[in-house]
Amino acid sequence: MEPSETKRSRPRQGLRQKRVNVGPAERKASMAGGAALALTGLRCVGKRNYLPGLAMLVAGGLFLYRGKTGHCDLYEAAGVDTMHTHNSGLRIEKVVTIGLAPQQVYQFWRNLENLSKFMKHLESVQLTGERTSHWKAVGPGGLHAEWDAEMMEDTPGQQISWHSVGSADVPNKGTVEFRQAPGTRGTEVKVAIDYYPPGGAAGRAAAKMAHGINSQQLEEDLKRLKQILEIGEEITSDRTKT
Amino acid sequence: MKAVCWHGKHDVRVDTVPDPQVCNSGDAIVKVSLTCICGSDLHLYNGLVPAMKKGDILGHEFVGEIAEVGSGVTRYRVGDRVIVPFPICCGACWYCKHELWALCDNTNPNSWMMEKLYGDTGAGIFGYSHLYGGYSGGQAEYVRVPFADVGLEKIPDGIPDEQMVLLTDVFPTGYQAAYYCDINPGDTVAVWGCGPVGLFAMKSALLLGAERVIGIDRFPERLEMAHVQCRAEVLNYEEVNVAQELQNMTGGRGPDSCIDAVGTGIEGAYDSVKQALRLESDRCSALRQLIKACRKGGTVSVPGVYSGFVDKMPMGALFAKGLTLKTGQTHVHKYLPHLVKLVQDQQIDPAFIITHRMALSDAPHGYRIFRDKQDSCIKIVMKPQGA
Numbered sequence: 001m002e003p004s005e006t007k008r009s010r011p012r013q014g015l016r017q018k019r020v021n022v023g024p025a026e027r028k029a030s031m032a033g034g035a036a037l038a039l040t041g042l043r044c045v046g047k048r049n050y051l052p053g054l055a056m057l058v059a060g061g062l063f064l065y066r067g068k069t070g071h072c073d074l075y076e077a078a079g080v081d082t083m084h085t086h087n088s089g090l091r092i093e094k095v096v097t098i099g100l101a102p103q104q105v106y107q108f109w110r111n112l113e114n115l116s117k118f119m120k121h122l123e124s125v126q127l128t129g130e131r132t133s134h135w136k137a138v139g140p141g142g143l144h145a146e147w148d149a150e151m152m153e154d155t156p157g158q159q160i161s162w163h164s165v166g167s168a169d170v171p172n173k174g175t176v177e178f179r180q181a182p183g184t185r186g187t188e189v190k191v192a193i194d195y196y197p198p199g200g201a202a203g204r205a206a207a208k209m210a211h212g213i214n215s216q217q218l219e220e221d222l223k224r225l226k227q228i229l230e231i232g233e234e235i236t237s238d239r240t241k242t
Numbered sequence: 243m244k245a246v247c248w249h250g251k252h253d254v255r256v257d258t259v260p261d262p263q264v265c266n267s268g269d270a271i272v273k274v275s276l277t278c279i280c281g282s283d284l285h286l287y288n289g290l291v292p293a294m295k296k297g298d299i300l301g302h303e304f305v306g307e308i309a310e311v312g313s314g315v316t317r318y319r320v321g322d323r324v325i326v327p328f329p330i331c332c333g334a335c336w337y338c339k340h341e342l343w344a345l346c347d348n349t350n351p352n353s354w355m356m357e358k359l360y361g362d363t364g365a366g367i368f369g370y371s372h373l374y375g376g377y378s379g380g381q382a383e384y385v386r387v388p389f390a391d392v393g394l395e396k397i398p399d400g401i402p403d404e405q406m407v408l409l410t411d412v413f414p415t416g417y418q419a420a421y422y423c424d425i426n427p428g429d430t431v432a433v434w435g436c437g438p439v440g441l442f443a444m445k446s447a448l449l450l451g452a453e454r455v456i457g458i459d460r461f462p463e464r465l466e467m468a469h470v471q472c473r474a475e476v477l478n479y480e481e482v483n484v485a486q487e488l489q490n491m492t493g494g495r496g497p498d499s500c501i502d503a504v505g506t507g508i509e510g511a512y513d514s515v516k517q518a519l520r521l522e523s524d525r526c527s528a529l530r531q532l533i534k535a536c537r538k539g540g541t542v543s544v545p546g547v548y549s550g551f552v553d554k555m556p557m558g559a560l561f562a563k564g565l566t567l568k569t570g571q572t573h574v575h576k577y578l579p580h581l582v583k584l585v586q587d588q589q590i591d592p593a594f595i596i597t598h599r600m601a602l603s604d605a606p607h608g609y610r611i612f613r614d615k616q617d618s619c620i621k622i623v624m625k626p627q628g629a
Contacts, residue, residue: 099339220354223348226348230348231334232314233267235348235388236265236351237366237376237377238265239263239377240263241265
């Protein structure tokens with residue numbers, strides 16, 4: 001007897017449940033396409049076209065699995081998640097521990113002009129008012145982008161959030177949280193940036209491709225921030241000044 | 243300046259390259275007076291490390307004189323003679339502050355490479371591939387040394403370079419291996435591999451109070467050095483059954499601690515075949531042997547370098563016998579002041595290990611004979627021209 005089984009909303013999936021990272025519309029498409037592919041594959045096998053038939057069966061099965069479970073290994077490997085992005089934006093999140101008090105890290109970040117010191121894609125951030133600023137960036141492929149931003153939330157020593165305003169080339173918003181780490185470990189800095197790439201579906205597809213790179217870039221950015229705050233400058237392994 | 247550059251598998255050349263410059267405020271430029279070839283340089287020489295680029299300067303064991311300092315350096319002046327530890331450490335991160343120097347958070351600019359492989363990164367290392375940061379190494383006339391105030395150790399007057407250059411890596415590495423064994427009076431320590439690290443592990447074990455040390459190798463000259471210099475009882479693993487001999491020598495208990503100073507190098511048919519077939523990246527027949535040999539409740543200490551995966555790791559034996567496994571790159575900074583003092587007090591002369599002295603320009607020859615263990619080669623030191 002397994003009385004608890006009936007209460008489960010999902011079928012048993014083994015001990016490690018895979019994370020859902022495929023959005024609902026995409027899951028439906030995956031189910032339909034996967035079923036069609038698998039059926040065609042079955043027909044091929046019936047006609048003794050074994051190799052292409054089996055290949056289609058396997059591919060169809062994978063799409064069905066993706067649709068049924070909402071988990072895609074390929075997306076996971078690429079860092080893509082179409083379930084947890086809102087309004088078709090893309091989210092990148094990274095976290096780093098820095099050996100300073102939350103208030104100190106907050107203060108450095110609160111002066112937004114400091115951001116271009118460690119965020120490689122930012123050329124500059126200029127303060128234009130008490131809560132407003134102008135940002136200049138270089139995107140993938142050397143594309144320039146500029147926008148105005150407004151600070152939405154500012155909780156000293158804890159959190160800052162901002163969003164782009166007006167006609168930004170790439171509308172975006174971001175939040176950074178500063179949390180006291182245990183013991184003498186300093187501050188856990190957690191950054192989440194959402195951006196909304198232009199150009200409709202094609203633009204979004206291209207941005208998804210670049211997403212892995214951007215996510216890596218944010219990680220490198222945070223390491224630079226850590227170096228600047230812990231050591232006082234960004235380090236290099238170069239032998240000569242370049 | 244002249245420098246020993248990597249050009250490919252079994253291809254190192256002495257090239258003329260641009261001199262280093264102060265790039266960060268904490269940098270010093272060190273004029274190298276003596277440098278060594280390390281056993282781990284052979285991994286690069288043999289092309290086992292993929293993250294190498296043509297023209298990379300090799301070498302992480304070197305001493306010299308300060309030639310220039312950056313604006314932020316306060317502890318050293320031009321002309322000071324210094325020891326340069328092989329890991330590069332910032333001195334400011336949590337790991338450095340907890341004496342876990344070789345795990346420094348901030349000095350590997352290519353940390354993403356190692357994170358992909360291992361989940362996190364350690365300190366950058368001089369001349370040891372882009373995986374370890376891509377820093378230019380010490381087999382050169384000049385080296386850019388970051389974090390001079392943190393890393394460097396002054397050489398006391400009257401102590402020769404030949405003694406001090408061994409404190410950059412091999413002596414501290416052997417010392418840490420023995421230190422990890424938590425040695426008590428009456429202990430027997432067995433050391434697999436009688437190369438420089440193994441020899442220093444034996445010396446250190448004795449300094450730390452071990453009663454007996456046992457050295458295991460197959461090269462007669464290394465076993466001889468272990469016997470003569472380190473008072474070791476020695477076993478040639480090609481001639482005797484090591485497991486059985488160790489049992490006989492310790493009344494059936496096994497050595498209290500076992501040190502793997504071989505790493506991924508030792509021959510074994512099973513692993514050689516699997517490695518050739520790319521089914522296993524590291525060979526570990528020594529490690530298997532020493533886990534099995536070690537006394538119940540003892541320590542297995544691993545200064546030998548591993549970089550990937552091993553097969554048939556006897557986890558059951560490790561568990562059943564309640565062994566402690568200690569491993570990792572050496573936190574050189576932690577041991578340096580003490581080791582310098584041991585040399586100053588003449589409790590040890592680390593230079594006993596040096597078998598070959600040559601000019602930096604002879605490096606290609608040096609690498610060859612060291613790889614082939616020709617001419618009883620155990621440790622080579624090289625002098626840059628004009629040093």
